[in-house]
Amino acid sequence: xxxxxxxxxxxxxxxxxxxxxxxxxxxxxxxxxxxxxxxxxxxxxxxxxxxxxxxxxxxxxxxxxxxxxxxxxxxxxxxxxxxxxxxxxxxxxxxxxxxxxxxxxxxxxxxxxxxxxxxxxxxxxxxxxxxxxxxxxxxxxxxxxxxxxxxxxxxxxxxxxxxxxxxxxxxxxxxxxxxxxxxxxxxxxxxxxxxxxxxxxxxxxxxxxxxxxxxxxxxxxxxxxxxxxxxxxxxxxxxxxxx
Amino acid sequence: xxxxxxxxxxxxxxxxxxxxxxxxxxxxxxxxxxxxxxxxxxxxxxxxxxxxxxxxxxxxxxxxxxxxxxxxxxxxxxxxxxxxxxxxxxxxxxxxxxxxxxxxxxxxxxxxxxxxxxxxxxxxxxxxxxxxxxxxxxxxxxxxxxxxxxxxxxxxxxxxxxxxxxxxxxxxxxxxxxxxxxxxxxxxxxxxxxxxxxxxxxxxxxxxxxxxxxxxxxxxxxxxxxxxxxxxxxxxxxxxxxxxxxxxxxxxxxxxxxxxxxxxxxxxxxxxxxxxxxxxxxxxxxxxxxxxxxxxxxxxxxxxxxxxxxxxxxxxxxxxxxxxxxxxxxxxxxxxxxxxxxxxxxxxxxxxxxxxxxxxxxxxxxxxxxxxxxxxxxxxxxxxxxxxxxxxxxxxxxxxxxxxxxxxxxxxxxxxxxxxxxxxxxxxxxxxxxxxxxxxxxxxxxxxxxxxxxxxxxxxxxxxxxxxxxxxxxxxxxxxxxxxxxxxxxxxxxxxxxxxxxxxxxxxxxxxxxxxxxxxxxxxxxxxxxxxxxxxxxxxxxxxxxxxxxxxxxxxxxxxxxxxxxxxxxxxxxxxxxxxxxxxxxxxxxxxxxxxxxxxxxxxxxxxxxxxxxxxxxxxxxxxxxxxxxxxxxxxxxxxxxxxxxxxxx
Numbered sequence: 006x007x008x009x010x011x012x013x014x015x016x017x018x019x020x021x022x023x024x025x026x027x028x029x030x031x032x033x034x035x036x037x038x039x040x041x042x043x044x045x046x047x048x049x050x051x052x053x054x055x056x057x058x059x060x061x062x063x064x065x066x067x068x069x070x071x072x073x074x075x076x077x078x079x080x081x082x083x084x085x086x087x088x089x090x091x092x093x094x095x096x097x098x099x100x101x102x103x104x105x106x107x108x109x110x111x112x113x114x115x116x117x118x119x120x121x122x123x124x125x126x127x128x129x130x131x132x133x134x135x136x137x138x139x140x141x142x143x144x145x146x147x148x149x150x151x152x153x154x155x156x157x158x159x160x161x162x163x164x165x166x167x168x169x170x171x172x173x174x175x176x177x178x179x180x181x182x183x184x185x186x187x188x189x190x191x192x193x194x195x196x197x198x199x200x201x202x203x204x205x206x207x208x209x210x211x212x213x214x215x216x217x218x219x220x221x222x223x224x225x226x227x228x229x230x231x232x233x234x235x236x237x238x239x240x241x242x243x244x245x246x247x248x
Numbered sequence: 249x250x251x252x253x254x255x256x257x258x259x260x261x262x263x264x265x266x267x268x269x270x271x272x273x274x275x276x277x278x279x280x281x282x283x284x285x286x287x288x289x290x291x292x293x294x295x296x297x298x299x300x301x302x303x304x305x306x307x308x309x310x311x312x313x314x315x316x317x318x319x320x321x322x323x324x325x326x327x328x329x330x331x332x333x334x335x336x337x338x339x340x341x342x343x344x345x346x347x348x349x350x351x352x353x354x355x356x357x358x359x360x361x362x363x364x365x366x367x368x369x370x371x372x373x374x375x376x377x378x379x380x381x382x383x384x385x386x387x388x389x390x391x392x393x394x395x396x397x398x399x400x401x402x403x404x405x406x407x408x409x410x411x412x413x414x415x416x417x418x419x420x421x422x423x424x425x426x427x428x429x430x431x432x433x434x435x436x437x438x439x440x441x442x443x444x445x446x447x448x449x450x451x452x453x454x455x456x457x458x459x460x461x462x463x464x465x466x467x468x469x470x471x472x473x474x475x476x477x478x479x480x481x482x483x484x485x486x487x488x489x490x491x492x493x494x495x496x497x498x499x500x501x502x503x504x505x506x507x508x509x510x511x512x513x514x515x516x517x518x519x520x521x522x523x524x525x526x527x528x529x530x531x532x533x534x535x536x537x538x539x540x541x542x543x544x545x546x547x548x549x550x551x552x553x554x555x556x557x558x559x560x561x562x563x564x565x566x567x568x569x570x571x572x573x574x575x576x577x578x579x580x581x582x583x584x585x586x587x588x589x590x591x592x593x594x595x596x597x598x599x600x601x602x603x604x605x606x607x608x609x610x611x612x613x614x615x616x617x618x619x620x621x622x623x624x625x626x627x628x629x630x631x632x633x634x635x636x637x638x639x640x641x642x643x644x645x646x647x648x649x650x651x652x653x654x655x656x657x658x659x660x661x662x663x664x665x666x667x668x669x670x671x672x673x674x675x676x677x678x679x680x681x682x683x684x685x686x687x688x689x690x691x692x693x694x695x696x697x698x699x700x701x702x703x704x705x706x707x708x709x710x711x712x713x714x715x716x717x718x719x720x721x722x723x724x725x726x727x728x729x730x731x732x733x734x735x736x737x738x739x740x741x742x743x744x745x746x747x748x749x750x751x752x753x754x755x756x757x758x759x760x761x762x763x764x765x766x767x768x769x770x771x772x773x774x775x776x777x778x779x780x781x782x783x784x785x786x787x788x789x790x791x792x793x794x795x796x797x798x799x800x801x802x803x804x805x806x807x808x809x810x811x812x813x814x815x816x817x818x819x820x821x822x823x824x825x826x827x828x829x830x831x832x833x834x835x836x837x838x839x840x841x842x843x844x845x846x847x848x849x850x851x852x853x854x855x856x857x858x859x860x861x862x863x864x865x866x867x868x869x870x871x872x873x874x875x876x877x878x879x880x881x882x883x884x885x886x887x888x889x890x891x892x893x894x895x896x897x898x
Contacts, residue, residue, distance in 0.1 A: 128839025158846035171839025173846025218807040229782035
């Protein structure tokens, strides 16, 4: 005897259970609760319908463009410039400039990833020299490309000199009957993960880097996907020091 | 005119006062083998075991039939001895399909095991007895008590070794609800009766007998039964089926319905499925599955021991099915499972009952403390088939999780507890944990040594009874290992270990600390530890745990992505994270932990619906992420993890 009566009943019940529990749950109602806009930037617009997240600034910006200081109003305090290389490969994670606030002495950068069709998750580690700048806020931005079809979680933890975080993706449809191995997580390109506001502390140049080995994309079989990491250089100068 | 033909006429006129004509001669010259042994089955089994109050010492190892063909007198002869042995039972049964109205003529032969035996007591659930007589029609004193016993008083005191034969007749209805050791259903379209409780049965239900079952059914019905079908004749307007039971059995069982059959022998074993016409498609699917299962078990355990395999559809009167020798009975549900999204349930059921052809039949069990050698082994066999046919250990893992999550620790019992059949969690412990215990033994020995040991066990106890000590001895003989710790821990002991797992990063690697959290005893086991790192192949080491706290260094050549303890769940154990923020166990809190946690979510064991919560294990369930240990890895668990990760927790 393999199973008692209750198993037969269970099977019937599970037909209903499947129907009920497979009803998609909007991740925005679940894990998105963790997306605490701890210090949302005033200049970041709301989510755009293409699912790339609510950072229209990031989504629409040319990734290779450094922030043009000519567009920044004269600051009585800081002159901030940013420079970043262009990713040379299809798979990358980069730090991209978003905005500067010379008056406030802050630089906002985004951690952004290229498209991945098959992805278990992405781990990132952004670092700065705390003697020249420090992390003052982190805003998580990810919006899943297929709302309702993917379970995802995005967390970030910061210290004055770094931001460590991760994005995990999992398909929801494989919850029952021993599933769980068919991951179909995907990132729309390019996908912003966090915005980090850095408070400049000292004049000079500092790198905003994506550290190894904690910045890694993970495939469904828990192998590391080849990934180019592109950082950013920020140059900060006092207005009076600027020639 | 045979007795059955006369019986038909008598029944037609509803006159049964007259004695029946002499019993028909037994069909001679049958060479076919195959008939039920002593299956121990789900709902049936607790009651059966309850009547096995005698807990005798384990039977000694017995070398069986080395190159010799077994004979009936040498089969299953190492069981417990009662006051007498039932040698032969011949039954003639008249069935009115759909009606609870059995008429049975029985001829029973016993041999006394003691001097001056003055009565023969049998278990009995039959309809009212009409008469009991000697073969020369001399009436015998007899009594049926309300508690299911039937006593026959011989016409003289029986000497030790003396054979005594008597006949009896009975007719009327039986209760299918009151008898826990039997199952029956008098419904349309299937009439189904099993177990000797409806026929005279030795109180020592592990005392098998040979015999013949003859069944008369209306001509538009077909009958299927245990045993080997030797003839179908037309008598008195009825079909009369005759089955020989030349291998000792402890009961007869049959179904009567407008059956249709599907027959094939793809690997040389004749397979016949008896089903209702509407289930013929499922019946056809069962044939190749049955062939695959028998081929696998024949390769791993021992050659298929019988001459044929029948599968018979019965009503949904009790659990999933049961597996007597060479004939298994499956509920109608089983024929309707193939399209269920659960998939594979039909195969699980069939492969379990087919497992009983080896476990419970070829190697039989009589002591309730050894019932897992039948049910747990059959379930292991089913899990093995599932794993071999799918490439995944899903059924093994499901069974393990069923045990771990469903059995409260204060209600857990050793699988060898002599009253395990009384446990509310009988099935979870005996079937599910039993299968997992055997798989842990397989893990300990390795496949080659394990299956060699299983074959050795079968060779010793084929056509005989075996107990826990017999099995342990056979495994140790074959493997050459002292496995007393394993049997003490898993067979004679209860529970399973919990480990509090912490990881610390060092220059040499990750230092893992495994602290056993249960207080009852320290468990021993090999725990695999696997490291996945970027750019290098996965590395795995086996950690021998035999102390309350074990520390092990897990070296790695590159920074690890994921460190896993027992990632394939080869052991019964619970893992608890010492640091909830580090579920990837690499000793650091970073984004990899987010990936690890998130991708482990939603694989629940408990599924909430409008009708309540249902427990259905997910084989890939990473229980160490179930921080609340409530069968779900859900938002609440994520909240705890997130607070720990982001440093906002307590």
